[in-house]
Amino acid sequence: MVLYQDAGVDIDTAKAIKRRIKKLVKKTFSPNVLSEIGQFGSLYQLTGYKRPVLVASCDGVGTKLLVAAMMKKHDTVGEDLVNHCVNDILTLGARPLFFLDYIAYSQLAKATIGEIFKGLVSGCRNNHCALIGGETAQMPGFYQPGEYDLVGFIVGVVEKDKIIESEKLNAGDVLIGLPSSGLHTNGYSLARKVFFEIKQFKPTDNIKGLKKSLGEELLRVHRSYYPVLYPFLKNIKALAHITGGGFYENIQRLLPQNIACVINKNSWRKPKIFQLIQDYGNIPDAEMYRVFNMGIGMIIFVSKKSLPKILKALPEGIVIGELVKGNFGVKIQ
Secondary structure: OOOHHHHOOOHHHHHHHHHHHHHHHHOOOOOOEOOOOOOOOOOEOOOOOOOEEEEEEEEEOOOHHHHHHHHOOOOOHHHHHHHHHHHHHHOOOOEEEEEEEEEEEOOOOHHHHHHHHHHHHHHHHHOOOEEEEEEEEEOEOOEOOOOEEEEEEEEEEEEHHHOOOHHHOOOOOEEEEEEOOOOOOOOHHHHHHHHHHHOOOOOOOOOOOOOOOHHHHHOOOOOOOHHHHHHHHHHOOEEEEOOOOHHHHHHHOOOOOOEEEEEOOOOOOOOHHHHHHHHHHOOOHHHHHHHOOOOEEEEEEEOOOOHHHHHHHOOOOEEEEEEEEOOOOEEEO
8 A cells, every 4th residue: 555655745744834834824914814824715805996906926036045955044035035026016116915935845844844934924024915825835756855946926016007117217317226135036056156166165154254154144135125115116217126137137128218227336335245256256247247236136216306305215325327328238337
């Protein structure tokens, strides 16, 4: 007689995990959540909008998960995931409503899954977002024991007449950069190659110039810009979340025809972690700005008229460039 457990899937353990996280997840609920965890679908009641437009996004944490595994520290990656997704829909002017997660693994300790959910719950609560469902899939043979993948799906809402549309950008508009907390959730395959393959560092190593161990520095939580930016969206013409593709792709996708962007790379101080990656890997400047956020996690596009007001409201903001007439895309000088 062969049971499912003999194939590597423990149904009873999965049930125990779901019972354990149920109370934790309910801490993110609002009166708009009309369903319980564990149903075939999740219900969310939308109220208070005249012409609501739903905004959705899906993303993952990438190979930052491997650093978490090396550090045996899994309580930050869930927050990384939520914050990343929140920032993505924020670029369209949306506030987050609810979030769903997907965790796939072969063999994973209950405590590890618990840590992941603590991060998810923390991220949702900090962004006033309900964690209303998801999927925990045990897939023996697909992942190695101890490995897992983490993906998130977010839905937000914005009034139709308040959607942020980059078509309104013009030559003369100014770019304001907001500092990142570190690498966020992008570029980890390159960072891991440089630090752990080429230089053969250990995640517990202390490197000159870093305030924390290398592993702790790499696990700094992806910052959410929703709390500081949402109140000022009416004064913002466009937003670029600097994630995969770095400066070039994430800015280029916003530029109207015949409008280009010039960025002064010396206008802000880069965190030491980026300089170490570049020096140890002998990486060209163009590649660094194509892969990493280089210390700027979100870019705000504003008119020169709105610039003083925005800088006063966001003192951490740094003027890093401007839009000009042209078709050369993004130039970093």
